[in-house]
Ligand code: SF4
């Protein structure tokens with residue numbers, strides 16, 4: 001098995017894509033006059049699965065830039081996260097455990113946080129290749145703010161995720177090249193991506 005590492009070019013591309021997401025998110029949040037300031041919740045305990053090797057490798061690029069003692073603390077939390085989340089899943093519960101990268105309410109690897117961390121919050125949509133539109137109402141606090149009502153079309157500001165998802169797929173294709181055909185599908189929590197180490201393929 002060989003470790004998948006990002007070229008400088010791909011590393012820059014994913015970083016730029018993340019920045020674009022962040023800018024777009026901030027723009028929509030500004031239009032809605034929405035922010036996470038003083039929110040009593042912390043979305044870093046949401047259970048998310050991630051699906052690309054390219055984000056996995058970039059996450060590890062970030063981990064390797066951290067001091068050893070920080071990484072040691074993260075890995076201790078990873079172990080706890082995995083043990084506890086497995087127990088919750090067996091009980092049929094959706095885990096609501098704090099992300100192992102979160103220390104005292106803050107992300108210790110903010111620059112390398114994953115795509116979903118940059119998209120969650122404001123209302124959003126994306127168009128599937130068959131043109132069907134999928135909508136996301138935003139977090140519960142934003143839903144309150146925009147007075148979101150199920151079964152009533154939302155016409156306010158929202159993030160269009162279509163191009164972001166497309167760019168991420170392009171990055172994944174460029175990253176894996178011909179290895180993509182036989183690469184197992186990624187469906188991992190961030191904690192699992194850390195426990196497994198950086199991505200490897202034959
Ligand atoms: S995204 Fe929403 S729920 Fe999450 S911290 Fe921000 S305001 Fe709170």
Ligand code: SF4
Pocket residue numbers: 043044045099100101102106107108109110113114117190
């Ligand atoms: S990666 Fe950072 S921002 Fe994302 S859930 Fe973990 S601590 Fe929160």
